[in-house]
Amino acid sequence: MSPILQLRDVSVSYRTAGGLVPAVHDVNFSLEQGETLGLAGESGCGKTTLAMSVLRLLPKSAVIDGEVLLDGVDVRSMTFGELRAARWASASVVFQGAMHALNPVRTIGAQIAEPIRLHSSSTGDLRKRVAELLEQVELPASRADAYPHELSGGQKQRVMIAMALACEPRLVIADEPTTALDVVVQAQILELMSRLVAERGISLMMISHDLSVLSVSCARLAVMYEGRIVEHGPSHQVMTKPEHAHSRALADAFPTVGDPAFRYTSGEGAGSALLAAKGVSVDFTDRSGNRVRAVRGVDLDVADNEIVALVGQSGSGKTTLARTLLGLQEPTGGAVHFDGSALPTSAAGLREYRKHVQLVLQDPTGALNPRHTVYEAVAEGLRIHGIEGDERELVAAALEAAELRPAEKFFPRLPHELSGGQRQRVVIAGALVLQPKVLVADEPVASLDATVRGEILALLLRLRVERGLSTLVITHDLGLAWNIADRVAVMYRGEIVEVGGVEQVLLDPQHEYTRTLLSAVPTVRRFAED
Numbered sequence: 001m002s003p004i005l006q007l008r009d010v011s012v013s014y015r016t017a018g019g020l021v022p023a024v025h026d027v028n029f030s031l032e033q034g035e036t037l038g039l040a041g042e043s044g045c046g047k048t049t050l051a052m053s054v055l056r057l058l059p060k061s062a063v064i065d066g067e068v069l070l071d072g073v074d075v076r077s078m079t080f081g082e083l084r085a086a087r088w089a090s091a092s093v094v095f096q097g098a099m100h101a102l103n104p105v106r107t108i109g110a111q112i113a114e115p116i117r118l119h120s121s122s123t124g125d126l127r128k129r130v131a132e133l134l135e136q137v138e139l140p141a142s143r144a145d146a147y148p149h150e151l152s153g154g155q156k157q158r159v160m161i162a163m164a165l166a167c168e169p170r171l172v173i174a175d176e177p178t179t180a181l182d183v184v185v186q187a188q189i190l191e192l193m194s195r196l197v198a199e200r201g202i203s204l205m206m207i208s209h210d211l212s213v214l215s216v217s218c219a220r221l222a223v224m225y226e227g228r229i230v231e232h233g234p235s236h237q238v239m240t241k242p243e244h245a246h247s248r249a250l251a252d253a254f255p256t257v258g259d260p261a262f263r264y265t266s267g268e269g270a271g272s273a274l275l276a277a278k279g280v281s282v283d284f285t286d287r288s289g290n291r292v293r294a295v296r297g298v299d300l301d302v303a304d305n306e307i308v309a310l311v312g313q314s315g316s317g318k319t320t321l322a323r324t325l326l327g328l329q330e331p332t333g334g335a336v337h338f339d340g341s342a343l344p345t346s347a348a349g350l351r352e353y354r355k356h357v358q359l360v361l362q363d364p365t366g367a368l369n370p371r372h373t374v375y376e377a378v379a380e381g382l383r384i385h386g387i388e389g390d391e392r393e394l395v396a397a398a399l400e401a402a403e404l405r406p407a408e409k410f411f412p413r414l415p416h417e418l419s420g421g422q423r424q425r426v427v428i429a430g431a432l433v434l435q436p437k438v439l440v441a442d443e444p445v446a447s448l449d450a451t452v453r454g455e456i457l458a459l460l461l462r463l464r465v466e467r468g469l470s471t472l473v474i475t476h477d478l479g480l481a482w483n484i485a486d487r488v489a490v491m492y493r494g495e496i497v498e499v500g501g502v503e504q505v506l507l508d509p510q511h512e513y514t515r516t517l518l519s520a521v522p523t524v525r526r527f528a529e530d
Helices: 047-053 080-086 107-119 127-137 141-145 154-167 183-200 211-217 237-239 243-252 318-325 347-354 374-385 391-401 418-431 450-467 478-484 502-507 512-520 522-529
Strands: 003-018 018-032 036-040 064-071 089-092 169-176 204-206 222-223 228-234 273-285 292-303 307-311 333-338 355-362 438-442 470-475 487-492 496-502
Touching: 003 047, 003 080, 018 047, 018 064, 018 228, 036 047, 036 211, 047 064, 047 169, 047 204, 064 141, 064 237, 080 107, 080 318, 089 154, 107 127, 107 141, 107 154, 107 355, 127 141, 127 154, 127 237, 154 169, 154 355, 183 204, 183 211, 211 222, 211 243, 211 496, 222 237, 222 243, 243 478, 273 318, 273 450, 273 470, 292 307, 292 333, 292 470, 292 496, 307 318, 307 450, 307 478, 318 438, 318 470, 355 418, 355 487, 374 391, 374 418, 391 418, 418 438, 418 450, 418 478, 450 470, 450 478, 470 478, 478 502, 487 502, 487 512, 502 512
Parallel strands: 036 204, 036 222, 089 169, 169 204, 307 470, 307 487, 355 438, 438 470
Antiparallel strands: 003 018, 003 064, 222 228, 273 292, 273 333, 487 496
16 A cells, blocks of 8 residues: 655745745655654744645745655646645644634634535534534534634644544644643643544644654654754654754753753852742632632742742643732732832832833744834833933843844844744843843743754843843743753642742652643653653
C-alpha cells in the first residue's frame, strides 16, 4: 500500500515585487497510514508553509515545486473540484489558534456540521453525527448549541479536532494544537489525539516549536531550519540525542524539571519582602448575579532581588491576583503592601505606586498600539508620570537594557515591523524606562518560539543580577519556573496550595495538585518513563 502522504523534492517560494522569495527547500519524506510525524522548528522556518502545501491552502503568491502526493495523486495537478473533495475527506487541518479559527457568531454544532454538508450527498441526522463527534473529543453533546466565547481554550481546541474528524479523513495535520493552553489541558489534548490515532488508524502530522510536545504524540520527528529538514528520526532519539545544533537548541529551550543544567540563579540571597499580598480575596458577580470568589485568602510575597513563579492552570486566579497586586483590581478582603505600606487608594497615590511595580503582558502584539512607533511606546510612561530628564536618552537606555541595539535603529519602527521577540522586548523596555523595583510578568514567553523564549528568560535573569529587579512570573510552565525562579507558589481554585523553594516544590511536591501539574509536563513524563 502506497503512503498516504509523500513529499518529493518539495520547494515553496513566494512571489514578491522583488522576485521569488524561497521559504521551503527540497523536502523529502513520506507518511504511512497510521503513522505519526512531528514537524518542529522556530517561527518562520517554513513548517506551516510546508504543511499547508499538502492541501494547497497557501496564498496565490506561493509557488510549489516538486511532488506533493496525497493518496498517490499530486495535489498540484488536482482540479479545484478534486481538491475540494480531498479537503476534509482525505486530509483535514486543525488550525493554530482555536480561539480565532472558529466563527464567533455561529454555534459550534453548526460549524462541526458544515464540512459534513459540503462532502456528503446524504447528511442524515446531522445533529446526531455532531453529538457523536463531540463525544469522541470528550465534550458533552449539549455543547453543540454553545458559541465559541462560551467555551474554554481547551474546549475550543477539542471542537477544532471534532471538525477535522467530521468527514473521517485518513490524514490530520495539526498546526500548533496546544499553543497557549495550560499544562493540564495540553496533556489532555495530546492524549486525546494519541487515542484517536490509535483507535481510528489516522495518520497525524503535528507542527510545533516544542520538541517535548511532539515527542509525546509522534513516533518520528523532523526538525526544520531555514526551510530545510535538518534532522529526521525516531522521537526518542531526536529528543534525547539530537545531532544537529538547531535540534539541540530546540531541546534546550524547554527546560526539564529536575535537570541541574537548566537551573539558573544569581547565587545571591533575596532581601526583605517588597511586594506582598496579605489574606487577599477577590469576588466577582456572574451574569446570574451570583457572587464568585476568584481569589481566596492569598498570602504571597516577592522579596527584593527575587524571582517568584506563580504557577497553575488557566482559571486558577493567577491573573486576577496579579491585577490586584498592581492596584488594577480592588480586593474584597485582605490587603496588598509595597515596601511595608498598604497600597494607596487615591488615583495620584496609585500612579506613583505603578512607577515602582510594572506589568509585562502575555501578548506583546496586543499590548502595543499598532500606530505608535517603538519610541512612542516606550516614551509614553515617561510622559504619563512626568519623569524629568532627556527623554531620548532615557528611551534609548531602556531599549538597550532590553537588548534592542542599537536603540536608535528601533525608534521609528512600528510593531508590525518587529519579530515577536522584539515586540516583547519593547514591552519590557516600556516597563524598564520607569526604573521599577518589581516586574509582574504575565506569561511573558507563552506566545514566543523556542530560541526567543530562552532569550527573554535570560534577559529577566540579567535584569535581576544587574539591577536587583524583583519579578513575579505568572505561568503554567513548570520548566520556566525551574529555569529561573527562586521560589514557586502553586495556585489552585483561587488558593495558594503550596509555596516554597523551587527544588522543594518541584522535586518533592506535597500537594496533590502540584503532583498533577508535574505529571502533565511532557518532558517530565518522557524522561520518567525512560
